[in-house]
Structures are given as C-alpha cells and as structure tokens.
Amino acid sequence: MFRSSGTAKTRRRSSLLNPTVSKLARSSAHATTKSSAVPSRDRLAAPLPSSTMSGRATTIGIPGCTTLNRTAVNTPIRQSSIDPRRPVSNWSTGQPAKRTVPLSRPPRQPLTSAPKVFSSQPPSRRTAPVPREPSEAERLKEKLAVMEKSYASLQEQLDTTREMNSMLKESVEAFKMKLERSAMELDLKENMLDVTKQQFELAKEEIDRKDTLIKDLTSQVEEKEVVLRKLHNEAVDLRGQIRVAVRVRPLLTCESESGKAIEFPAVNTITVVTGSKPSGQFKFEKVFTPVFSQKEVFINIEDFILSALHGYNVGLIAFGQTGSGKTHTMRGGDAEDEGVIPRAAGFLFRESKKLETTGWIFEFTLSFLEIYNNEAYDLLNKNSTVRVRLSNGSVALDGLSEHKLAKLTDMTGLLRQADNNRRTAATKCNEYSSRSHAIYMWNIRAHQESTGISTTSVLKLVDLAGSERAKESGVTGQQFNEMTAINQSLSVLQKCVNLQKSKSKHVPYRDSKLTQVLMDCLGAGNSKTMVIVNINPSEEQAMESKRSIEFACRMRETHIGSAMQQRDL
Numbered sequence: 001m002f003r004s005s006g007t008a009k010t011r012r013r014s015s016l017l018n019p020t021v022s023k024l025a026r027s028s029a030h031a032t033t034k035s036s037a038v039p040s041r042d043r044l045a046a047p048l049p050s051s052t053m054s055g056r057a058t059t060i061g062i063p064g065c066t067t068l069n070r071t072a073v074n075t076p077i078r079q080s081s082i083d084p085r086r087p088v089s090n091w092s093t094g095q096p097a098k099r100t101v102p103l104s105r106p107p108r109q110p111l112t113s114a115p116k117v118f119s120s121q122p123p124s125r126r127t128a129p130v131p132r133e134p135s136e137a138e139r140l141k142e143k144l145a146v147m148e149k150s151y152a153s154l155q156e157q158l159d160t161t162r163e164m165n166s167m168l169k170e171s172v173e174a175f176k177m178k179l180e181r182s183a184m185e186l187d188l189k190e191n192m193l194d195v196t197k198q199q200f201e202l203a204k205e206e207i208d209r210k211d212t213l214i215k216d217l218t219s220q221v222e223e224k225e226v227v228l229r230k231l232h233n234e235a236v237d238l239r240g241q242i243r244v245a246v247r248v249r250p251l252l253t254c255e256s257e258s259g260k261a262i263e264f265p266a267v268n269t270i271t272v273v274t275g276s277k278p279s280g281q282f283k284f285e286k287v288f289t290p291v292f293s294q295k296e297v298f299i300n301i302e303d304f305i306l307s308a309l310h311g312y313n314v315g316l317i318a319f320g321q322t323g324s325g326k327t328h329t330m331r332g333g334d335a336e337d338e339g340v341i342p343r344a345a346g347f348l349f350r351e352s353k354k355l356e357t358t359g360w361i362f363e364f365t366l367s368f369l370e371i372y373n374n375e376a377y378d379l380l381n382k383n384s385t386v387r388v389r390l391s392n393g394s395v396a397l398d399g400l401s402e403h404k405l406a407k408l409t410d411m412t413g414l415l416r417q418a419d420n421n422r423r424t425a426a427t428k429c430n431e432y433s434s435r436s437h438a439i440y441m442w443n444i445r446a447h448q449e450s451t452g453i454s455t456t457s458v459l460k461l462v463d464l465a466g467s468e469r470a471k472e473s474g475v476t477g478q479q480f481n482e483m484t485a486i487n488q489s490l491s492v493l494q495k496c497v498n499l500q501k502s503k504s505k506h507v508p509y510r511d512s513k514l515t516q517v518l519m520d521c522l523g524a525g526n527s528k529t530m531v532i533v534n535i536n537p538s539e540e541q542a543m544e545s546k547r548s549i550e551f552a553c554r555m556r557e558t559h560i561g562s563a564m565q566q567r568d569l
C-alpha cells in the first residue's frame with residue numbers, strides 16, 4: 001500500500017508539473033518496472049531479467065503497453081535487474097545509453113522449482129547485514145529527476161529548434177522575396193534585351209541601306225570624276241596648247257625714281273609705253289597686275305597643275321628679263337610670300353587625297369635639275385652632272401637622282417638643298433640673279449584599282465635665268481660667260497617656239513640643253529604648257545619688257561598638238 005500510494009503521489013506530482021512529463025514519467029516508470037531501465041529498443045533485443053519473466057503478468061491500462069506486474073511489485077527485485085549503475089537511456093538524445101556490461105540471458109530456472117520467497121523477518125544476527133534496497137518511491141523520484149532534467153534539456157532544444165525554425169522561415173521568406181525580385185529583374189532585362197535586339201536589327205538595316213547608298217554615290221562620283229576630268233582637260237586644251245599669262249611686278253624701292261612703262265587699259269590687257277608712244281594693246285589669257293598676291297596668282301593656275309594628277313605631262317615656265325620676278329613667282333619667300341613651287345606641293349598633296357576617295361593611289365618623286373653654262377646638274381646630289389638624252393620624242397636624264405615625297409614636309413628639306421646648290425650672283429640689275437635655269441620635276445605615278453588604269457606623268461616647274469643685255473649688265477669674265485650661255489639658251493628657246501609656230505619641219509631643240517629638257521613642253525611632246533611672262537614695269541626696262549611681251553604673243557599662237565594622258569601599258 002505504501003509503495004502504491006507513493007507511486008500515485010509521484011504520478012500526481014508529475015502530472016501537475018507537466019502533462020508531457022507526467023506521461024513520460026508514467027511510461028518511464030512502467031518501462032523501469034518491466035525492463036529495469038533498459039530502453040524499449042534494447043528491450044526488444046535483450047532478454048528480460050528472470051525475475052520479471054518469472055512473474056505472471058496481468059495486462060492493465062493502455063492497450064499495447066505492458067503494465068506493472070503485481071507479482072513483480074510485491075517481489076523484491078534482484079540487484080542485477082535494477083542495478084543503479086546500469087546505464088539508462090540518454091533522454092537528451094533519445095538514444096539508448098551505451099551498455100557497459102553485455103546483457104546476457106541469465107540461466108533459466110526450471111519451472112518446476114519453487115519460487116524463492118524472501119522473508120520479511122529481520123535477518124538473524126549471525127548473517128551479514130544486507131544493504132537496504134532503495135524504495136520504489138526513491139527510484140521513481142530519481143527517475144523523475146532524470147526525466148525532469150531531460151525534459152528541461154528537451155525544452156531547451158525545442159526552444160532552440162523553434163528559434164532556428166523561425167529564423168529559417170524568415171530566411172526562406174527573404175530568399176523567396178529575393179527570388180521574386182530577381183525574377184522581375186530578369187523579366188525586365190529580357191524585355192530590354194528584346195528592345196536592344198530590335199534596335200540593333202534596325203540599325204543594321206540602316207547601315208546596310210547607307211552602305212548601298214555610299215556604294216551608289218561612290219560609283220556616281222567615280223563616273224562624274226571621269227567626266228569632269230575629261231571636261232577639265234578639254235577646257236585646258238581649248239585655251240590653246242601653250243597658255244600664256246603675264247605678270248607685272250611692282251616697282252622696287254630702288255626703282256622708285258624711274259617712271260612706269262606698263263599700263264593696263266583693260267582686264268587682261270597690257271600696254272608698254274616706250275618713249276612717248278604707247279605700244280599696241282596686248283591681250284592675254286591672264287594678266288597679273290602688281291596688286292596680285294602670290295596666293296591669287298596660284299589660284300589662277302592650279303587647275304592647270306591639276307592636269308598632272310590626271311596623268312598629263314605639264315610644264316609651267318617662268319620667262320622674262322633679269323630681275324623681272326621669275327624666281328619670286330616660282331620659288332618666292334616664306335609663308336604668304338611662297339611661290340608656285342612650294343604651293344604646288346601643298347596643292348598636289350591636297351588634291352591627291354581627294355582623288356584617293358575614288359580609289360586612286362599616288363606616288364610622288366622629285367628631281368631638281370639645273371642647267372648652267374649649257375650643262376645639266378643635279379641640284380639634289382651635290383650638283384653632279386646629268387646626261388640629257390633625247391629618244392623617240394622623250395627626254396631621258398641619266399644620273400638625275402629621284403627623291404620620294406611621302407609627305408608635304410619632306411619638300412622643305414629638298415627645297416632648301418636646291419636653294420643652296422643653285423648658282424646665283426649679284427648683278428647690276430639683281431642682287432640675287434639666277435645664273436642658271438632651274439627645273440623642279442615631279443614624277444607622278446597614279447593607279448586606280450577598280451579600273452586598272454595606271455598613269456605616269458611629269459610636272460615641270462621651270463625658273464629660267466633672265467636674259468640680259470651685255471652692254472647694260474657690264475659683267476666680265478665668268479659672269480660674262482654665264483650671261484652669254486643664258487642668252488644663247490633663251491635665244492634657242494625663242495627660235496624653237498617661232499619655228500613650232502610656223503609649223504617648220506625641223507625645230508632645233510637639240511641646240512641647247514634647255515630646249516632638250518623642255519622639248520616635251522614646247523610642242524615636240526604631248527605636254528600641257530603654260531608660260532608666265534614676267535615683266536619689270538620700270539621705264540628703264542621698257543624695251544626689254546616690250547620684247548618679252550612680243551615673245552609671249554608668239555608663244556600664245558604656238559600650237560603644240562593635243563596633250564595625251566600618259567597611261568602605262
């Protein structure tokens with residue numbers, strides 16, 4: 001009765017603490033009674049102790065659960081079956097505790113033998129005192145303490161798990177939101193990609209359309225360029241084979257006391273006043289009065305120079321008495337004072353760049369030749385001698401160096417070299433009088449891939465030495481020889497032009513080095529030629545000016561045959 005009431009008390013107390021604990025306690029107490037704290041899983045594997053097995057079990061309580069065996073409750077439990085040192089299941093983990101002692105089935109008592117009955121009488125004095133077995137209540141208390149501890153631990157675990165669970169829930173929610181946001185962003189980006197793709201397609205179509213347009217326009221430009229070229233060159237031809245322009249320089253300070261012998265009665269018309277009588281009026285394609293700047297002069301002749309890029313041989317010759325302004329016109333000074341030769345370089349580079357857009361490729365080489373005392377010299381190779389040969393109407397210059405001109409600035413060095421090598425001297429009429437003829441030659445090679453046309457043309461820019469009257473010059477010795485050579489070569493030049501004009505069968509080009517070199521510009525070749533006749537306006541030089549103008553008129557009337565494009569075969 002005492003034990004039963006103790007167990008009931010314990011149960012009531014446990015159920016007051018917590019229904020779960022109470023349940024656990026009930027189940028534990030039951031399990032303890034039944035299997036001496038062997039966890040149920042172990043119980044299945046391990047044999048039950050003999051004391052339990054020997055009692056007759058009456059099943060009461062929850063179905064499926066083995067309840068307390070009354071016989072076993074009344075029967076003193078053997079030490080081995082409730083050994084407190086025996087490990088109980090690990091409640092915190094729910095795993096059975098490790099067994100330290102292997103459970104072996106105890107030897108089975110024969111059923112016939114009578115059950116041992118323990119006497120309730122106190123042991124006799126002679127027998128050793130038996131240690132008191134813990135009461136059922138104590139054992140249950142102990143169990144309860146263990147279970148409460150386990151419960152607290154489980155509660156703690158549960159709290160932690162709940163906390164973790166809520167954290168996990170939160171993080172899952174956050175992930176979900178993030179995922180949704182990412183999905184939305186992806187949608188947006190996909191839309192943008194679609195739009196960009198469409199735009200790209202449109203742009204591609206536009207580029208294709210423009211490419212086709214450019215191709216059409218390019219072919220139209222090429223066709224028009226051919227027509228323009230033809231018209232340009234026909235126009236140049238129509239003006240006469242040798243075009244003549246006259247340039248009259250201003251009076252110099254040193255000539256200020258002298259009166260002017262030149263008048264301009266009309267546009268491109270000139271009159272020379274000799275004595276009191278004015279000469280007749282001479283009309284030319286162009287008359288550059290003293291007010292024309294270097295730039296304006298060049299603008300008026302650049303279309304002519306352009307023919308050289310179109311594959312025609314072109315010659316531009318500055319002619320005139322000494323000190324009339326030939327070198328100024330052709331070479332000039334610096335910057336705004338630059339003459340035709342440096343300006344032509346800039347122009348040829350500019351124009352060639354424009355033509356490159358229609359598929360033309362150009363290559364320029366330069367050679368500078370000097371004719372001094374009727375001999376030819378290389379101005380870009382230490383004045384070495386050059387051999388002039390005529391063959392089949394063309395001029396060959398053996399030993400003349402050629403200098404490739406890749407860019408405009410390359411020209412500066414070459415010009416300086418030629419200036420230094422060219423022979424000049426101070427004369428009575430001109431402080432820096434040219435004692436030689438200078439020929440600045442451009443060899444122009446052009447090629448157009450689409451048509452397969454290649455041309456090789458020559459542009460000759462000529463600064464002649466000036467004619468001079470021996471009597472007026474007052475020179476002697478070497479300078480006299482130079483003057484004689486200059487005058488002779490200019491005389492042959494005039495003779496050739498006169499004979500060419502009168503369509504003579506024999507024109508004596510070979511009579512001087514100058515006419516040999518200029519032969520292809522004067523009628524024996526297929527060149528387009530322009531002569532700029534320079535005039536000194538002073539009264540003192542009136543007669544010389546008149547002679548120059550008369551020579552210009554003869555040249556103007558000289559037919560030299562149509563120029564031909566110099567195509568490579």
Ligand SMILES: Nc1ncnc2c1ncn2[C@@H]1O[C@H](COP(=O)(O)OP(=O)(O)OP(=O)(O)O)[C@@H](O)[C@H]1O
Pocket residue numbers: 248249250252290320321322323324325326327328329430432433434435464465466467534
């Ligand atoms: N259009 C011009 N404007 C200003 N000065 C000029 C002009 N033409 C020539 N001169 C000046 O006249 C002088 C003689 O000119 P330049 O040397 O060019 O003559 P030239 O015909 O070449 O002489 P030469 O045949 O003796 O070499 C130079 O001092 C030059 O600066």
